[in-house]
Amino acid sequence: xxxxxxxxxxxxxxxxxxxxxxxxxxxxxxxxxxxxxxxxxxxxxxxxxxxxxxxxxxxxxxxxxxxxxxxxxxxxxxxxxxxxxxxxxxxxxxxxxxxxxxxxxxxxxxxxxxxxxxxxxxxxxxxxxxxxxxxxxxxxxxxxxxxxxxxxxxxxxxxxxxxxxxxxxxxxxxxxxxxxxxxxxxxxxxxxxxxxxxxxxxxxxxxxxxxxxxxxxxxxxxxxxxxxxxxxxxxxxxxxxxxxxxxxxxxxxxxxxxxxxxxxxxxxxxxxxxxxxxxxxxxxxxxxxxxxxxxxxxxxxxxxx
Numbered sequence: 001x002x003x004x005x006x007x008x009x010x011x012x013x014x015x016x017x018x019x020x021x022x023x024x025x026x027x028x029x030x031x032x033x034x035x036x037x038x039x040x041x042x043x044x045x046x047x048x049x050x051x052x053x054x055x056x057x058x059x060x061x062x063x064x065x066x067x068x069x070x071x072x073x074x075x076x077x078x079x080x081x082x083x084x085x086x087x088x089x090x091x092x093x094x095x096x097x098x099x100x101x102x103x104x105x106x107x108x109x110x111x112x113x114x115x116x117x118x119x120x121x122x123x124x125x126x127x128x129x130x131x132x133x134x135x136x137x138x139x140x141x142x143x144x145x146x147x148x149x150x151x152x153x154x155x156x157x158x159x160x161x162x163x164x165x166x167x168x169x170x171x172x173x174x175x176x177x178x179x180x181x182x183x184x185x186x187x188x189x190x191x192x193x194x195x196x197x198x199x200x201x202x203x204x205x206x207x208x209x210x211x212x213x214x215x216x217x218x219x220x221x222x223x224x225x226x227x228x229x230x231x232x233x234x235x236x237x238x239x240x241x242x243x244x245x246x247x248x249x250x251x252x253x254x255x256x257x258x259x260x261x262x263x264x265x266x267x268x269x270x271x272x273x274x275x276x277x278x279x280x281x282x283x284x285x286x287x288x289x290x291x292x293x294x295x296x297x298x299x300x301x302x303x304x305x
Contacts, residue, residue, distance in 0.1 A: 002060040006052045012203050015039050016048035019060050028125055033062060049190060071101060073115040076108040081117070082287050087152035087280050088145055089119055092289045095141045095266045100129035107138070110146065121146055122153040133157050134165075137233065139249075141292045142169070142271025155279030160230065168273035169225040169235060170214075170291055172299055173244040174254060176221050181212040184238040188231040197251065198233040200241045207231045209238045217302030219258070220247055236267060247298065262298040270295055 002023050010018045016030045019039055023030075033039060034048035040059035041050060052058065080092035091110055093099075098109040111129065114121060121131030124147070131147045133156040147153035159165050189204025191197035208228035215222040221244070225235055233252075239245050240252035248259040249267035259265075275286040291299070 002058075002062075004058055006054055006056040006058055008054045010052060011054040012051055014048065015041060015046060015050045015052050015058070018052045019058065022058065023060050025060070030060075033060060038062065051190070071115060072112050074108060074112045075116045076110070076113040079110065079113050081119075082143065082289070083285075084119065084148070087149045087278070088147055088156065089114065089121075090143060090145050090274065090287050093136055093141055093144055094292065095139050095294070098138050099135040099144065100132050102129075105138075110144070114146065119148070121148050122150050124150055124153040133160060134230070136271060137236075137267075137269075139266035140269045140271065141295070143274040143287055143289050144271065145274060145276070152279040156276070159276050159279075163228065164277060166273065166275040166286075167227045167230070167271065169227070170270050170272050171211075171223045171225055171235060171239065172217075172247040172268035172295070172302070173221050173223055173239050174219065174247055174258070175244045176216060177211065177213060177223070177242060177244050180221075182210075184209040184211070184242060186238060186241055188234060188237050198231070198237050200237060205229075205231055207234050207238065209234060215303070217299065218305035220302050222299060235269060262301055264294065264298045266294075268295050268298060 004022055006018060016034055019030045020027050031048060037045040038061040039046055039048060040061060042057050076097055078094040079097060082092050083090040093110055098105050098107060100109050100111045123130050125132055131153060133147050133153060134144050136142060136144050147156050185208050186200045187202060187204035188198050188207040189201030191199040206229060210226045211223045213221050214224050227234060236246055236249050236252045245252045245254040247268040248254055248264040250256055270291040273288050275284060278285050
């Protein structure tokens, strides 16, 4: 067990990051400890996203076993296997599916589908999210990659950190962004309200989103978006920040009446392209996915209008 006071230099940081820096433990190990109640601040166990302040008493308890969520083997309707080899698998995830199981989520996940398909994944990473190097929101559809070998997990993680992974999305934003092509450079941190919600914040982590308008419909624009960074809810937060939220994204300010008229029950956001150097051969591999049927139908109505 490690017990120490939080230094001034870590004030305002998430407790998982502070614990990792203060103890030298890996982030994945800190995640395991957090899941087991092993991050204790001023005498109280806290979630890994909790923010610390200078002078807080931090206890990192390593003698508690990580609380592991049960990973069921269950197939997920509509989840496509785009590519697989001994090192990795690329999936086309439908909306309504999480990347991995988590507390408070009892719906389907990519990890469970791979287990049902008999596809083994890397054992690296926190419990119940082993092999996951990239995540998509539950309400976002499209391409994501999962590591199968330990070698691939490390290599893919490094590629994401070094920004050698090309991630292209399509989104329908309400209104018409001006300029029609641009870059949103605004740090993202936790919202002051719900813990799971994100917001543009001066104290957040750097986040850069590039966009260009592909087409216009009635009161909305089809955008191609490339992420330079990979923050939680990044596209959704950035589009909301410039007052053009993703169509159907009620969490970040989209018009509920318009979403209802279009029978759209989630944000209009799809990961259409994923490209990265293969961890084994180092050759660039590129994968493509067409927007899901519910998104295509909503956009067709706006174009027809």
